[in-house]
Amino acid sequence: MKHLTVSTLALCAAMFGVQANAQAVTAEKGGNANMVLLPKFLGILPFDQANRGAEEAHAELGNTGTLLYTGPTPENSVAGQIEILTTAGSQGQAVVMLSNNAGDQIAPAAEAAQAAGTKVVTWDSPIPSGAGETVFVAQVDFGSIGVVMADMAHSIMGGEGEFAVLSATPDAANQNAWIAAMEEALKGEKYASMKLVDTVYGDDQSEVSYNRALALVDSHPNLKLIMSPTTVGIQASAKAMQDEGLCDKVKVSGLGLPAEMVSYTMNGCAPGFALWSFVDLGYLTYYTSYMLATGKITGEVGETFNAGRMGDYTIEQDPGRENGKRILMGPFTVYTSANVEAEAN
């Protein structure tokens, strides 16, 4: 009986909580908070697009503080990220927006920054343990991207045959989560005649991915599709299939940038692929960070806020990480020959 009472109370509290927060908090413009946008490394398109979104929100909110876009160079990604995060904490920056490339190694630096009063909001790639992280702005539900990849494969392969995955690195947390989600989806009856025969890793480098894609074709003579959930891998695979005249036999799909994929989609090498908007991801991440910095939200589960042109968002428990909290952006776009050209320009 007591147990029941407690849970009823909890239920009421939960409902009340939802009720109380249903009214989304809106931002107060013209605040002063210094922000740092820290990508995995500098110099590639998706991160620059995220910065564009952050700058848009920065201007829109009239923040009198600074927005600094800074990151390590590619060969120094892990150490560089930890160093920049540590420095940001000691400089007293209000928020660091981090696309984590350092796994849990960065957690101590993130905890130190938090202790110094700097909030750490992750986007694109979270801190796996959630330690030192205020909240993660997730581009997409990691489970649903698995279903989308399975469906794209299903439609391109006509529902049957062998296919393989070309990923980034064997220890990339988000890649592994997506591949696992796809394998889970493949257990469905709809996909019974499709077989995932291999998973290889191209290290997110064109040259490695290109050679790996060709090796896949050589190892599996009946291969019908290469599924590559990384922007570098998908275009290198498509180029490799095109170069070797294999596009009629082996198709390519996955996650790609329209600007890089347009020619392969139009000539049939990569008939369909998906991606979300990195501009929107940067915009939403900035809004979240600004709300935290100005004290409008504190980063607790259940808080709802208005993120300008993108609408209302609620902080929730991250289903993929026990101690993580997330804000789910979604949705993503599936690109085919019908819509890729408009997006590429």
Add this chain to the structure above:
Amino acid sequence: MRIPLGTLRILVLLAVFVGTVLFFASQIDGYLNARLFNRISGSVAVIALIAVGQAFVVLTRNIDLSIGSVVGCSAYFTGGILIAYPDLPPILVPLLAMGIGAVFGAFNGFLVARFRLPSIIVTLATLALFRSILVQSSDGSSITTNRLPTWLTEFATLNAFTAGELQFRWIVVISLIVVLTAHVFLTRFRAGRQFFAIGSNPDAAAFAGINAGRTIFLAFVISGALAGLAGFMFLSRFGNITVVAGLGLELKSVGAVVVGGVNIFGGSGNVLGVLIGAALIDLIDTSLVRWELVSAFWREAVLGLLILLAVAADTVLMRRLLRRKPTGGSQ
């Protein structure tokens, strides 16, 4: 019967190479076919150029760790210039890439030769410096295939000639010409022999009137120019160039040089060996992907181990063979 030491070393390397092919053929179904040659030759064409450039530097008791960044910069900047001026005559483009690479190489060479700074420190610094220049100037935009002239993206798969199903692509032919030219230059010309002289005994070389500074500077310029040419092939082959292009090539090039039998302390070696070394490393790398016994997590470790084995096998075989010969020649 006397076989010169250099030739012996090449033969031993070839034996190791053939042994490796046979090993993988026994492990992987449908391994030995024409496609294997086509795949590996195309990728070795790029690595071999970089490795030969590295060999010039290593011969003079130096090392060039910035070579991957130079490849990335040359590929990116050549692509950028081509997008801005798509009508450049094709013959100028590889020369342009070599020129860009040579400028980076000259910068390394100037610091090492003029100020006598240790090359490992200088090129470790320029590895990061050149990559940063690339990151800063790229402003986050990649070179994409569809913005490049068609002749360039098609060049990488253009065949010079075919023999049955074996395809000899132009990039492979060009790369072989470069290796042979470097070999003849190093072994037959006085200017070439100077690289060995500086490396094997700098004092003696100085007494013989060889300008050490100039030779070392030249080694770095050659290394840069060949990395530039590799950058051109890289651009043609992969089309999409991001700021990570060429990352980690310094390891592959040093690996190829050492496996190829160039003394890491300078003074001896043969670029034909380096070519086989490059082919061996690429063969192992490509084949490991298809060897189901090795998971992706262990592939790097197994690659490292096999390189060690190759070097060890080469050393042991050489020692055995030398012991049998009453008078071991030297080179």
